Amino acid sequence: MENPLTTKRKPVIGGNWKMHTTLSEAVDLASEVRNRLNSYGAAQTLVFPPFPFLGAVAQRLADSHIGLGAQDLHFEKKGAFTGAVSADMLVSVGCAWVLVGHSERRHVFGDGDEVVGKKLRAALTAGLKPVLCIGEKLEERKSGETFAVNRRQLRTALQGLDTAQLQHLVIAYEPVWAIGTGLVATPEQAQEVHADVRAAVGELLGGAFAAAVRIQYGGSVKAETAAGLLAKADVDGLLVGGASLKAEEFAAIVRARA
């Protein structure tokens, strides 16, 4: 039997372009994504281009249903933080969304749980809709810490925030061992973590909020693996890296649930 709370959650599929594309490639990719997906209403589509191309992509996506987000932000509002980008800057170039705590920010650039929490607060203060990324490393999975690691990352980020502040929150479960490795989690592996993440959100913010919050899976998703993941009860979307750089494949992923 269908769970009515589950069916209310519209899938949200994000394309994280990482450090790829030039200006012209980014604008072309945005145009292609728009052409292929703007009229598709069964899922919400988001793209996360590199910082320098956000303004140009915003123009290309103006008056469309494709949401625009940044891949990161700094938690300070302004000041002597060379190379950093603030939440207000992102808003001013047309971003509505932002990734917070992506595993490459955590493990390549050293963002710890506290920094991720500060970034989440800065995003919310500026009115950006956050995609909070969490996920365990391979050695943590092997030592049986998967649930504990994801719960810790979630708790540190969400502690002290309320459901009104978090009304647009999307969570992305992205096991570090699956990102960019070609090793996709099985639908069953994703489902068991998503169910536990939802339970943890319920403990922090209440059952009604937990039932409504959307939890994406991310990690080496391709067109051929998307439908199986999206078929699981607690998988409400996908965050796609490499495969989002090809508009045709990304469109197939966004349409996979149908």
Ligand code: PEP
């Ligand atoms: C990501 O960047 O969030 C991601 C999941 O990358 P990939 O799909 O390439 O593993």
